Amino acid sequence: MPLWTPLAVALLGIIGVVAGQFVNAHREDRRWRREQAREDVRWARERRRWTEERELETERYWRDQRLRIYTAFLAAISNLRVEMRYAGDKLRDGAELDRARRERLLDLAATARDLYAPLGVVGPADVRDQATELIRVFAESLSCLLDGHSVDTAPLLGLVRAFAGTTRQVLGTEPEDLTGHATERSESS
Structure with missing residues (x-):
């Protein structure tokens, strides 16, 4: 078996592992951004709800x-x-x-x-x-x-x-x- 065959297979294996890592990292990045967007929406909703409750509480207090x-x-x-x-x-x-x-x-x-x-x-x-x-x-x-x-x-x-x-x-x-x-x-x- 020629020497270049194991080297080519090793190189293809390394490229496959690196490409897999890039694909996995890209997929993980997209998932993280989706979760971050969901968290931002949830926090905005929580902030809005807290603000409304606070305003209502203040209104009740002054009433x-x-x-x-x-x-x-x-x-x-x-x-x-x-x-x-x-x-x-x-x-x-x-x-x-x-x-x-x-x-x-x-x-x-x-x-x-x-x-x-x-x-x-x-x-x-x-x-x-x-x-x-x-x-x-x-x-x-x-x-x-x-x-x-x-x-x-x-x-x-x-x-x-x-x-x-x-x-x-x-x-x-x-x-x-x-x-x-x-x-x-x-x-x-």
């Missing part, structure tokens, strides 16, 4: 904060209105406001003003405007009461109810149509 701030302000302003009504009734009966009632009125007014401040941060413009108007009207009425003049608190109640309605709309808790539901119930009876 809860607004709810807490609005209800605290409404409670304070309602307490002040009730106390002003009692003071007005007392003045209408001819009595004067005692020191304890004056201090209570001033404390409630201070509480309402303190709770008004966060509305400027978390409330939209219409809520802030209505709250500002509430504070202004209540301050004028309180000033009249403290000067010894009786005040009608019915308009104040209207302002409080309007503010409550606006906050319910902002928070998305406003019932669609209460009168329609009541009518349906009464018709079905």
Whole structure:
């Protein structure tokens, strides 16, 4: 057997092994790129899902904060209105406001003003405007009461109810149509 035959076979074997390695490496490269593309898509989907969850969580947090701030302000302003009504009734009966009632009125007014401040941060413009108007009207009425003049608190109640309605709309808790539901119930009876 000539010497070149084993050398040619060895050379062909080496070329075959190297070519096989190249083909295998190329196939492995393609598989790796496909896996990488799948991972990129999966990570993009995960990132998008995480971002949506985070945005929803943030939205819920600020809704809860607004709810807490609005209800605290409404409670304070309602307490002040009730106390002003009692003071007005007392003045209408001819009595004067005692020191304890004056201090209570001033404390409630201070509480309402303190709770008004966060509305400027978390409330939209219409809520802030209505709250500002509430504070202004209540301050004028309180000033009249403290000067010894009786005040009608019915308009104040209207302002409080309007503010409550606006906050319910902002928070998305406003019932669609209460009168329609009541009518349906009464018709079905």
